[in-house]
Amino acid sequence: MTQSTGSSAIHWFRKGLRLHDNPALLSALAQPGELRPLFILDPHFVAHAHVGVNRWRFLQQSLQDLDDQLRARGSRLFVARGQPETILPELFKQWRVQWLTFEVDTEPYALKRDAQIEALAQEAGVVVDSRISHTLYSVHRVIQANHGKAPLTYVSFQKVVAKLGDPPTAVACPPTFPTQSQLSSPADLSDVRYNVPELEELGVKAAELRTCRFPGGETEGRRRLQEYLSDKRAGWVRAFEKPQTPPNSLEPSTTVLSPYLKFGCVSSREMYWRLQDILKKGKHSQPPVSLVGQLLWREFYYVVAADTPHFDRMKGNPLCKQIPWDDNPEYLKAWSEARTGYPWIDAVMIQLRDEGWIHHLARHAVACFLTRGDLYLSWEDGQRVFEELLLDADWALNAGNWMWLSASAFFHQYFRVYSPVAFGKKTDPTGEYIRKYVPKLKKYPKEYIYEPWKAPLSVQKAAGCIIGTDYPKPIVNHDTIHKVNIGRHKAAYSQGKDSNQASGTTKPAKRPETGSKGQTSMTKFMKKK
């Protein structure tokens, strides 16, 4: 049994799976007595979060890396199993805990959980110290600085954070944990009950896993940060413009730091300041398209999500356009299982399932296809699939981007529709990306690789892949359906305006007579009261 001599501290890892730039961990280190770094395998994430095998593996690797790094410092990671509100009070007693530290998490589940834990800690006489380090700023400071409500456009968000000045600089982690080596009992360090879980314990079968392209963990994350933000790439960093990076290159055209930022293996603040070091030495691109701009997008969605009820749903979400999406399980299944019959869409969905990461613009293409572009299914359906399959699935960003792409919030130019044929062609005219991820189509000539159903039967036979037999026919006709869907969206938008008008919240109609036709003047007329 563990014989704790004096008082002790727990640093509770949740996100923020890193040692560097971890102010809450530093705070725990500064307390007298022992420090036990803790992670809790919360059954909530098994039961309610849609976590696919690739993300479980990423988490497992991240925990293993933390344990390795902590052991090198004379400590270890303690992984407990169960509900935090049960586990922590037990550990408070068992380890004579006086201090509990953790990183602030602004997601709804985390807020509720942490409020409960703070109350339990108070009962147990444990002092809680929580620190902000997942985001560049405190989301509440941003909201305060914008008159108490979240900015709803990127431009206004930028203005608000400009007022706040620079985010805090990153803090280093000491190479050894001095109190730990002196005070921790050997039994603790070798207590197998708190070992890092194996994949089987997380319900992951080795057979379900493909090659690991992006291993989890702080060590790998910082290696990646170093690689992409090295001197040798300074020119690339300064010239970076997100929309100019191809979504269908065979190797990622962007940094793929998103999974590491999601889990906090890499600190957004450290990344921010390392970018500043590079940018100050020369002319460079600007937000929103620059790399700093990408960090600000992340921050933007965190802020809006923290200020919006039911941010991950359509109903009850005041930001979200209310749209009568179709309910079609067959379409949804075809999309998520890469059977739409559009090679570019299917290739993206295969890469997503196999590797856990796809380029941002590839996400645009498949998200538009699922929602306003082609299938007219709810963005919440797509959100659920992405939540399962993406290594970087992040609650605020996932919901925010799905609303963006489905023209439900933030973005409203629903008449700009991605073509499942033309979009990929721009950056990969010969279809190498499709050949890699949909090998059945590998032998198609480039003239037909994006539209194999248009190939003459002789060509299909020569390629060894008959459309309708070996590879599906397109489930919808994009050329016709996308126009129908634009019309449906237009109707849904004006419906929304009318109901807002009825409840007396919105401004009256703009746009007088001039050249507006049919529906527009009708809408105006009705609204004019």
Added chain:
DNA sequence: CTGACTGTTGCAGCG
């Protein structure tokens, strides 16, 4: 209140 302007990343057709 109005109108001009802007908005990370549309497409097809044209010169």
Added chain:
DNA sequence: TCGCTGCAACAGTCA
């Protein structure tokens, strides 16, 4: 190959 226009036309911001 690139950059422009027309397509039809949205919300939010600002002067």
